[in-house]
Amino acid sequence: MRLALAQFNPIVGDIAGNAEKIAGLARTARDAGADVLVTPELALTGYSPEDLLLRPAFYQAVHVALDKLMEIDGITLVIGHPVQHGNERFNAATVIRDGNILGEYHKMRLPNEEVFDEVRYFSPGAAPLVFTQGDSKVGVLICEDIWGPEPAAAAQDAGADVLVVLNASPFHREKTVVRTQECRWRVEETGLPVAYVNLIGGQDELIFDGGSFAVARDGTIAAQLPQFAERLAYLDVENGDFRPADITPLPDPVEAAYRALVLGVRDYIGKNGFPGVLLGLSGGIDSALTLAIAVDALGADRVHAVMMPSRYTADISVDDSRDMVRRLGIKYDEIAIWPMYESFMAALTPLFGDRPADATEENLQSRIRGVLLMALSNKSGKLVLTTGNKSEMTTGYATLYGDMAGGFAVLRDVAKTLVYELAEWRNLQGEVIPRRIIDRAPSAELRPDQLDQDSLPPYDVLDAIMAEYVEMNRSLEDIVDLGYQATDVDKVTRLLKINEYKRRQAPIGPRITHRAFGKDWRYPITNRFS
Structure with missing residues (x-):
């Protein structure tokens, strides 16, 4: 089986345009001999549509786009999109081949921290999805599902021998290491290789960096796509594992x-x-x-x-x-x-x-x-x-x-x-x-x-205190215990509060740490907690 990993840059709400892009990638992958094209999470709509997900017309447009993609033959498509069934909405992936729907998977673990607010929009899924492609049985997961053992284990129990994970995982400076480690833990637990396909592009404050990769059954990196660039890459599965593919070196943190x-x-x-x-x-x-x-x-x-x-x-x-x-x-x-x-x-x-x-x-x-x-x-x-x-x-x-x-x-x-x-x-x-x-x-x-510096502590001190208080949620006492002067800690945190x-009222800007002001930081203006 040959997988095609579609690391591409959608536009939120441009459902027809995103579908056309997916169709072009599918045809290119089919012509290159790929059996399966895997797209990122919510690839049809872009991530995150936020309250567009509350509008019935949004799902109607998704349905029309999926119908168009069903016209593509000769390759299996794993497409990320939202879906509504009755009064419930799901973060879904639909598997399509030659005009037939092979299955629809609903994301099981819904993140509701940092910049994520999926519990507001979606219900959690309850069942695994495994589809057959040639001699392989492919289990489908979506993003947060790989950050805990249960969904991968459920796919394994359903017969999967390969896992593909659709992701819209936003960038911060420590994220790459964390993603890789989570996937290695799932490989160690299940013995199954994991292909991790991530979105790329800027969406308001969020930046999706791509950096898609694959982890072989022995925990080694079998493929690594570049960060911050669109890429269609191929990954061959033989005897239940990935053959080594191209590995693009990742940039240093700066x-x-x-x-x-x-x-x-x-x-x-x-x-x-x-x-x-x-x-x-x-x-x-x-x-x-x-x-x-x-x-x-x-x-x-x-x-x-x-x-x-x-x-x-x-x-x-x-x-x-x-x-x-x-x-x-x-x-x-x-x-x-x-x-x-x-x-x-x-x-x-x-x-x-x-x-x-x-x-x-x-x-x-x-x-x-x-x-x-x-x-x-x-x-x-x-x-x-x-x-x-x-x-x-x-x-x-x-x-x-x-x-x-x-x-x-x-x-x-x-x-x-x-x-x-x-x-x-x-x-x-x-x-x-x-x-x-x-x-x-x-x-x-x-x-x-x-x-x-007439008005502020030295920037190396200020920034360290800021990181401990804003990004690590440490108390003033804990920060002082780390060796910072109490007067500097008091001044920085007082200024932060007032x-x-x-x-x-400030404009939005790109998020590059795991806790930025904006979606990550929701503190009351009127606030007497010290």
Whole structure:
């Protein structure tokens, strides 16, 4: 038996388009001698359709698409899709060959943690599905089913000698190792080889990285598909095991994070039909990295950067920004904001009275920049990319309706320390970020001689505390016990709490850790728990 693993990039809700893509992959696989094409989880609809799954018309469109796919002959199709039977909905896989339905499997284990909310939409399945292809008996599982022993054991008891798993497993930086280990445990328990087929593409905050693979009966990797690229790969089954196939080396964690961000930007802009992007360039590392990612995702011709200096903007910030845009060859403009700032202050000073200058005046500069970028966005149709990182989102070191104004926050889940690692990695591929931008101490440049560390703990300390509290759910006491200063822990967690209202109003951005602000993080704004 020859399996074809279809690692492809669907668009949520484009059911006819996704079906057409599956049909093309099926014909290509059939012509290459494949007996079975395995698609990812919910391949027909994309993952996750969220509340589209509550609409009857959605299932009608799925039914029409499945009817079209039944016209394909000469190859067995294992297609992921949602299905509704009476008042129940299921995350399903249908096995089709030559116009006949060989079986319909319903996912047994429904994830309901992190970014997953499947219990809201689906009922769990209760029965295994095993179909015969030549001399092989193929058991079908869906994603979370492989993360526990029962569904694989049920397929084994039903006679399976090979397992195929349809997945929509979103990326985070530790995910690849975890997936492989889970599959190895199932192989060890059942003695059956496992083919794991994963989705690829960006869907709002989520990034699906592909990286499909197969584990042979001895626990070795028999095949490895690339991450962050569509691929149709073939896997031969002989004597109940996989023959060794192509193994694509996986990127290191920093490269994987960078490529995930590029894919997230490319698909968010492309799938939503924006002609390009705008961003404010400051001469700092966050906007420089965002610009590099945008150009790598979309090409220089679809990126427009705007420098908006004030009297506090250092000359080297302007010089470095000009240097970077020359290297990248993008559209670039400069708009001086100080005349606008003075007009605002002339109107506001009588109302401010004799109150001393504070963050109000700093935020006003940022909000002027936000207004300018949004005006250019309205006029051009391009989406504004915001440039704030996860460390700033944690502590509220960002201006609501200022530098937070935009449509997609590229670095929303990227800690400041990782920002530097990503910049260094990108420059190793060809230096696009001027060295001085990386080496300079970070500053918002909203008042004289301002540095980030005047207001925040050192970023290596801040990011470590953030990771322990946000991503690991550790208490303040536990974090102090790890060796961090109580004053730093108190400050970071206090800032985190009081700035929840800001994060609720921030644009979405790609998720690259196992707990990002957004779907993963649901904390009450009005909250007195300490």
